[in-house]
Amino acid sequence: MNGPSRPKRIDAFLRWIGGVTGRGAQRSFRLRLAIQTILAATTISIGISFVRFYRAAAAGxxxxxxxxxxxEGFLPISGVMGLIDWAYTGRLNTIHPAATILVITAILxxxxxxxxxCSWICPIGFLSELLARAGRAVFGRNWRLWRWLDVLLRGVKYLLxxxxxxxxxxxxxxxxxAFIESPYNRVSDLKMGLFFAHLSLTALAILVILAVGSMFVQGFWCRYFCPYGALLGIFSFLSPTRVVRDPARCTDCGLCDQVCMARLPVSRSRKVINAECTGCLDCLAVCxxxxxxxxxTAGRRWxxxxxxxxxxxxxILxxxxxxxxxxxxxxITDQEYIERVQQLNTDIYRHTGP
Ligand code: SF4
Ligand code: SF4
Incomplete structure (x- = not known):
């Protein structure tokens, strides 16, 4: 139970933000929220620094x-390319090394x-959760797609x-x-920034659909369309870590099923072994x-x-x-960035890779 001394407004806020109530609107949930908030704030600060960098480069x-x-966290495909290139050559590329390190970290x-x-680190995952919660606040609930459509759409991220x-x-x-060294890839971070700074109508419409869809259906982007999440799901399936249920204690209240962001049947599983489980621990928090x-992990309890x-x-390590x-x-040197920024809209920087 929540402590009697905690102000009601904080309780209400925690319930809204987490949709988690009961004895564990507690540690794991609050820790996850704290970590997500810290990393989201870091992402915003990175975005501000990146804009400052671009403006200075554009001004020479x-x-x-x-x-x-x-x-480079926003260049996951570049990160995967860097990883495969590393496997080919035995050397980490020096164009977007951080993208590769972040992909390796996510896989690890x-x-x-x-x-x-997905559930503790990724700022898009956090945004997606906030949108689902906003949807619950506005409409009183999130919706689930028909099972056939849900299964069909879940396949999209694997196809991507x-x-x-x-x-x-x-x-x-x-x-x-050759692609990694190409002019396009050398500035793909800047191109990505410009893409979001000058959104086309089509791109804006897609983002709006994803945002509104996330308010109606929890995890609309992550569950159906994120190819990065699909890749991590495959590695996660091999993980020796899992949520374990003790049927002798379980009262079949079903709360764990209700909060599970991956919509897994926790209350009917002895062990949750599923590529969609994000290890968010909300099921533990709410039980x-x-x-x-x-x-x-391999029987050892965390x-x-x-x-x-x-x-x-x-x-962090x-x-x-x-x-x-x-x-x-x-x-890439400052001088090179300044020279390339002036030509970003020319054909040399047209996208040619995947
Ligand atoms: S089963 Fe996995 S995804 Fe679902 S609530 Fe538990 S830890 Fe989170
Ligand atoms: S939350 Fe899930 S595991 Fe816990 S008692 Fe209820 S049904 Fe059983």
């Missing part, structure tokens, strides 16, 4: 302010702690993932290396009977706090490790 101001390498987290990258992987692999070792749901700390630590090894900042 030397020296340029520091370009935030974390912006998925292998160890299910798709925790296969398309991107196939396109990258079809380039071959030399083609991939009214202590120790009925636990999260375990306290939710330990799980949260592990997710955050792996993410990967970042710090990459920085200390020189695998975070890229090798």
């Amino acid at each position: 101001q030397l020296p340029l302010p520091q370009r935030p390498p974390g912006a 987290l998925s292998l160890l702690l299910r798709k925790s990258f 993932m296969i398309f991107f992987l196939w396109s990258i692999l079809a380039m071959g070792r030399l083609g991939l290396a 009214p009977v202590g120790d009925t749901l636990t999260v375990r 306290k939710p706090v330990q799980f949260a700390v592990a997710v955050f630590l792996i993410f 990967m970042y710090l490790g990459a920085r200390s090894l020189g695998w975070w900042n890229n090798s």
